[in-house]
Each structure stands twice: as structure tokens, then as C-alpha cells.
Amino acid sequence: MKRKQRTEILIQDGGALAKELAESVMQNYEYREIEEPHYGLTMIKMRETAKKSLFYLGEVLVTEAKIEVNQSIGIGIVIGMKEELAEHLAIIDAAYRADLPVTATWQTQLETAAEKIHQQKVKEQAEILKTKVNFETMEV
Amino acid sequence: MGYVAVKGGTEAIEASLDRLKYDRLKEAEVVEINTVLATMRHLVDQVMSEASLYAPFLAALAIKQARGSMEEAVFLLRAHRSTLPRHYYSETVDTEDMFVERRVSASFKDIPGGQLLGSTNDYAHRLLDFDLVKESKEENQNWLRTYHERMKADHPDKDLQFFPKVVDYLRAEGLFERYPLDDTPPNDITKESIQFPTGRSERLQVLTRGQTGAVTSLGYASLRGYGQVHPTIGEVRVGSVPIHVQHPYEEDSEQDDSFYIGDVQLTEVESFVPVTVKNNNQKEELEFEIGYGISFGQNETKAIAMSILDQCLQKPHGEFPTHDEEFVLLHIDSVESTGFISHLKLPHYVTFQSELDSVRQVKKGGESNDS
Numbered sequence: 001m002k003r004k005q006r007t008e009i010l011i012q013d014g015g016a017l018a019k020e021l022a023e024s025v026m027q028n029y030e031y032r033e034i035e036e037p038h039y040g041l042t043m044i045k046m047r048e049t050a051k052k053s054l055f056y057l058g059e060v061l062v063t064e065a066k067i068e069v070n071q072s073i074g075i076g077i078v079i080g081m082k083e084e085l086a087e088h089l090a091i092i093d094a095a096y097r098a099d100l101p102v103t104a105t106w107q108t109q110l111e112t113a114a115e116k117i118h119q120q121k122v123k124e125q126a127e128i129l130k131t132k133v134n135f136e137t138m139e140v
Numbered sequence: 141m142g143y144v145a146v147k148g149g150t151e152a153i154e155a156s157l158d159r160l161k162y163d164r165l166k167e168a169e170v171v172e173i174n175t176v177l178a179t180m181r182h183l184v185d186q187v188m189s190e191a192s193l194y195a196p197f198l199a200a201l202a203i204k205q206a207r208g209s210m211e212e213a214v215f216l217l218r219a220h221r222s223t224l225p226r227h228y229y230s231e232t233v234d235t236e237d238m239f240v241e242r243r244v245s246a247s248f249k250d251i252p253g254g255q256l257l258g259s260t261n262d263y264a265h266r267l268l269d270f271d272l273v274k275e276s277k278e279e280n281q282n283w284l285r286t287y288h289e290r291m292k293a294d295h296p297d298k299d300l301q302f303f304p305k306v307v308d309y310l311r312a313e314g315l316f317e318r319y320p321l322d323d324t325p326p327n328d329i330t331k332e333s334i335q336f337p338t339g340r341s342e343r344l345q346v347l348t349r350g351q352t353g354a355v356t357s358l359g360y361a362s363l364r365g366y367g368q369v370h371p372t373i374g375e376v377r378v379g380s381v382p383i384h385v386q387h388p389y390e391e392d393s394e395q396d397d398s399f400y401i402g403d404v405q406l407t408e409v410e411s412f413v414p415v416t417v418k419n420n421n422q423k424e425e426l427e428f429e430i431g432y433g434i435s436f437g438q439n440e441t442k443a444i445a446m447s448i449l450d451q452c453l454q455k456p457h458g459e460f461p462t463h464d465e466e467f468v469l470l471h472i473d474s475v476e477s478t479g480f481i482s483h484l485k486l487p488h489y490v491t492f493q494s495e496l497d498s499v500r501q502v503k504k505g506g507e508s509n510d511s
Contacts, residue, residue, distance in 0.1 A: 002396035004384065011402055041193075041221065042228040042385055042401065045326065048344060049305055049410055050430035050450070053322040054232060055341035056330075057348060058436060060383065060404055061195035064227060077228070077385060079402030081197055118300065121239065126296035128241055131257040135249045 001110055003096070007089065009114045011078055015085045017113050021106055022088035025069060025095045028102065034066040034073055037083035065090040072098035146487070164207055176200035185405070185437020186210065190474045191217035192330075192349035194404050194436050211478040214351075218475050228385040231398060235408050238379040240303050242438075246373040247412055253303040258378060306375040307410050307430060316428055336466055343453050343469065348434050350472035352442045358462050358472065359445025362452050367462035369451045371411030371431055378438050380405045407440050409433035411447035415455075429454070 010018040025031065041059040048055060063083055065076045067090040074094025076086040095103050177184060177200040187199040191214045199217055206212035242258025245251045257263070310316045326341030327334075334342050347355065362369050380403035387393050411431035416424050431451030433443035449468055457463035471477060 002394075003387075004396045004398050004400055008382070008400035011400060039224055040228075041224050041226040042230055042383070043226055043328070044194075044230045044233055044383060044404070046233045046434065047321070048432045048434070049235070049307055049408075050432040051322065051340065052319040053324065053340050054326045055344040056326050056328050057233070057345075057406075057434065058189075058192035058194060059221065059226065060230075060402075061193065061198065061224070062228070062401055075387070075399070077399050077401045079194075079383065079404070081195075121300055122296050122298065123291050123294060125239075125300060126294050127291055128256055128258055129296075129301075131242075132254040133249075133257065135255075 001107060003093065005114075006092070006096075006110055009110050009117065010089060010092065011085070012117045013113045015082070015088070017109060018085055018088040018092060021095075021109070022091040024102055025091050025100065029069050029095075029100065031091060031094070032068045033087075034068050035064070037063050037065040037076075037086045039081065040064055042077075042079075067091050067094050069094035070098035070100065146489075171204055173197065173200045173204055176203050182438065183208075183210075185435075185439055186352055186442075187213045187217060189436040189439055189442065190214045190349060190351055191221065192436075193217050193221045211474055211482075214474045215479070228388070230401075231384040231386060231395075233381050233383065235377065235381055235406065236302060236305060238302070238377060238381045238406070238408075239300075239403070240377055240379040241405075242378040243303060243375065244373075245306050245375050247375075248306065251306050251375070252309055253301065303377070305410070310374075316430065334469065338465055338469065340454075343465065344432065344434075344450065346469045346472070347446045347449055348436075350442075350446070351474035351477065352439060354472040354474075354477065355442050355449065356445045358468055359448040362448050362460070362462040367448075367452050367460045368455065368457060369413050369431065369448050369462075371413045371448060371451065373444060373447075374410040374412045374430070376407065376409050376440055376444065378405070378407045378440070405437050407433075407435045407438050407443040409440070409443040409447045411444065411451065413451045 010021075040062055042062050043059050044057040046055055046057045047053070060079055061081065062077050062079055063081055063086040065083070065086040067074050067076070067087065069091060072094050074090045074092065074097055076089030076091070076093060078085050078089060177196055180200070180203065183203060184196050184199045187202060187210065188194050188196065190210075191199070191202075193199075195217070198220060199213070202213040202216040202220075205216060240256060240258075242260060243251075243253070243256045245255060249255070307316060311318050324341075326345075327339055329342055329345050334346065338346075361367060382403055383401050384398040385401055386398050390397060409432070411433070412428045413431055415427055415429050417427050419425050429451060431447035431449075431454075433445070433447030433450060435443045435446070449462065452460070452462045453465045453468060455463060456465065461467045
């Protein structure tokens with residue numbers, strides 16, 4: 001699974017799955033903290049819809065960590081103040097970069113979590129869709 | 141006139157800080173940051189937007205520390221932002237990827253995807269709700285339980301819906317001009333001070349971090365005749381958009397290799413502004429242009445006002461202050477305007493003595509120092 005998809009699942013899951021996967025690496029492989037979790041900023045680049053040009057919207061606070069596993073450095077970045085999650089994401093990223101065999105076993109767990117997140121969003125959206133206006137034009 | 145150093149205030153300042161702490165603590169009530177976050181979300185959104193830093197927890201902390209003073213909370217958050225390193229720039233955010241929580245149009249009732257009222261005060265009675273004086277946590281939990289049970293019982297469609305922009309629908313009909321993607325790298329006003337005339341990226345960055353009241357007032361002034369823009373709202377949408385960043389070292393990485401880092405909630409507005417233009421035959425005809433507004437969090441009034449000012453500044457006009465970019469852009473920043481106004485209460489003894497000397501001279505029948 002590519003990084004974009006798996007980081008989305010791991011962050012939107014809330015951290016429990018990231019913890020489980022990271023611990024399975026920490027128990028079986030040596031790891032070294034390159035950069036402990038720290039706060040930083042990410043500037044958001046937007047495309048406005050009037051003239052389709054780019055501008056900077058503002059910054060978002062992120063927590064970032066870097067961890068080395070099997071001579072591969074993984075990065076964990078997440079919006080907010082989430083030290084533990086950033087660390088777990090970095091370990092998981094390093095595991096994928098090092099192509100550790102354990103990563104092949106994670107596919108099913110990630111897909112299951114993705115389905116659960118999707119269902120939750122669909123239900124949330126169903127509630128929002130109940131606020132859709134059903135216009136009726138009145139005869140005068 | 142130069143500045144002179146004075147001393148003698150140290151003990152008074154320490155005592156003043158004690159009074160400040162006393163005022164915050166004297167009622168023996170402690171407001172938890174999570175309480176501010178959970179119950180004062182619009183306030184948190186406004187502080188984040190004006191500070192230009194999306195950090196809900198820190199904004200709530202700033203509100204607590206500032207005892208609810210907006211200008212102080214924004215100042216605190218802006219100051220904290222200056223202590224943090226910026227490691228990343230996001231990939232370009234497109235609001236078509238938004239998980240829409242609310243979306244309305246004042247221009248068309250039948251927009252593709254429909255109008256979603258979402259969560260809004262717009263249709264609520266503006267009467268004080270005295271039930272909130274004695275709110276029961278138990279009753280609230282019961283209400284929430286019922287709501288969640290209803291959600292569980294629903295079996296909605298399997299797919300998640302994403303909503304097209306109203307303006308794209310009109311562009312497809314040929315009613316609005318189409319623009320190719322403009323990938324000119326934006327300027328960043330936090331790195332370089334703005335120079336006049338400004339570029340569009342600078343104007344949008346200043347407007348989106350403007351003080352809500354100031355942006356709203358100037359937008360309103362334009363509507364009342366101190367400007368030439370009176371739009372119809374094409375679309376207001378509120379929702380969360382995903383933020384992605386590229387790997388800092390993997391140069392040849394594909395888009396699928398970027399990091400998803402989380403979502404931010406935004407309010408985005410497109411205003412439709414009628415303008416008269418001359419066609420190829422030199423005949424006047426009516427066209428529409430688009431004013432653009434956006435804000436961190438849910439702040440629809442500010443985003444709408446920003447869309448008015450965006451369009452005003454696209455069309456400079458010497459007669460109207462709201463079309464003067466220097467007038468608008470240099471006066472809407474919360475930290476700059478409140479900072480300058482409030483500095484007036486700090487000691488100006490030497491300056492004022494000089495002015496007094498001048499007045500005394502004039503009263504005595506002499507000439508002032510300035511003449």
C-alpha cells in the first residue's frame with residue numbers, strides 16, 4: 001500500500017492501529033530515534049477558484065518524528081500535538097522503506113480499518129444530507 | 141525627537157502582573173482547555189484564522205490565558221508561531237476534495253448536489269435559551285445517545301459524495317470565463333513585506349488572516365456605497381480538506397508517495413459580481429466576475445466579506461477606499477492594528493512635553509517650536 005493511502009488510514013483511525021503496527025516492529029527489530037517528536041509548521045498552499053491561481057492560506061501546527069529501522073529512515077508527520085502517533089508513523093514508514101517482511105502482513109489490517117473509516121464517514125454524511133433543502137416552487 | 145530611557149516601574153509592573161493573575165483566579169473557577177475547545181469552537185476558529193495558525197488546542201489555550209480577549213489571544217498565538225520552525229509546504233489544496241459539512245448558494249436553488257444547511261445559526265431563533273443556565277450532562281448524553289442510535293440504524297448509500305463547485309457548473313455552460321491553472325509560485329507575506337502594487341497571492345494571504353471585524357466592516361462599507369461591489373453569493377461551503385506533504389528527500393516520488401498529515405476545516409466563498417465590459421464591437425455588455433473568500437474554521441461572514449474585498453481590490457478605484465489596496469491591506473491585521481492603537485497608552489512623556497512646550501509658547505504669544 002502506498003504511503004498516501006496508509007498514512008490517511010493510520011491517522012484517521014485515531015492511533016490504535018498505528019500503535020499496534022509500530023509495536024510489532026519495535027519488538028522484533030532494532031530502531032534508533034533520529035529526531036524525537038517535535039512541533040513545527042506546514043504552510044498550506046491553496047488554489048483559489050476565481051482565477052485558479054496559488055496563494056498561501058496560513059500555517060498548520062504539526063508534530064514530526066524521524067526513526068531509523070534497518071538503516072532506513074522513516075518520517076512521521078501529523079497535524080496537531082501528537083507525539084506518540086508521530087513516532088509510530090515514523091516507525092511504520094521506516095518499516096516500509098526498509099521493506100521489512102512484516103509489512104506484507106499489515107495489508108489486511110489496513111484495508112479493514114479503511115473500510116471502517118469509510119463506513120463512519122458515509123454515516124456522518126448521511127446525517128448531513130438530511131439537511132438538504134427540498135425546494136418546492138409555490139404557485140402564485 | 142528621540143526616545144529616553146526611564147526606570148522605576150519594575151516593582152509596579154510585578155505588582156500589576158500579580159493583579160492580572162488575581163483577576164483570572166479570584167472567582168475560583170477553572171476553565172479546562174478541552175471545555176473551550178469543545179464548546180467555543182467558533183471563537184477558536186476566529187483566533188486561528190486571525191493568527192494564521194491552525195492549531196485548535198493552542199488557540200483554546202490562548203483564549204484561556206487571554207481571559208477571552210480576542211486581540212490578546214491572536215497576539216499570543218501569532219507570537220508562539222514565530223518560535224516554531226517551518227519544515228514543510230503542503231501540496232496544493234483543492235476544495236473539491238472537501239468533506240462538505242455545509243453548502244449553500246444564494247444564486248441558484250437547484251445547484252448540482254443540492255443545498256446542505258448543515259450546522260448553522262442562520263435558522264435558529266435569536267432568543268436567549270435559559271435552559272442552558274441549568275444544563276444537565278445526563279440529558280445531553282441521552283440526546284447524544286439517541287442521535288448516535290439513529291445514525292447506526294441508518295443504512296445510507298455505500299459511496300461518499302463529493303460536491304462539484306457551483307462556479308465550475310456555470311463555466312461549463314460558458315457563462316463564466318474559464319482560466320487555465322496558474323502555477324506561478326505565490327509570494328509569502330510572512331517572508332517578505334508586501335510592496336505596492338501587490339500580487340494576487342499577497343492580497344489573498346493578507347485578507348484571509350485579517351481581523352474578522354475589520355474585514356467584515358470594510359466589506360459592508362463597499363456594499364453601502366463606499367465601493368462598487370455588491371455580489372450575489374454563488375456558493376458558501378464549509379468542511380474539511382485533506383492536507384498532504386511530499387517526502388523531503390525522495391525527489392522522484394509519485395503523488396501516491398506523499399504523506400497525508402490530517403484535515404483542516406475551512407470556509408470557502410465564491411461571490412458573483414456583475415460587471416459591465418465592452419465587447420469586440422465596443423458595445424457594453426454584462427458579465428460576471430468572481431470574488432474569492434476563505435477562512436480557517438467556520439467563519440462565513442468573514443469569508444463572504446473577504447470575497448467582496450478581493451473583487452474590490454481587483455478593480456482599483458481612486459474614489460473608494462475599499463478599492464484602495466494600501467487602505468485595506470495595511471489596516472485589517474489584528475496584531476498590527478490593535479498593537480499600534482494600544483501602544484498609544486504606553487509612556488509618550490517626551491513627545492507630549494514637546495507638544496505642551498509648543499502650546500505654552502503660543503499662549504505666551506511666541507511662536508511654536510514647529511513653525
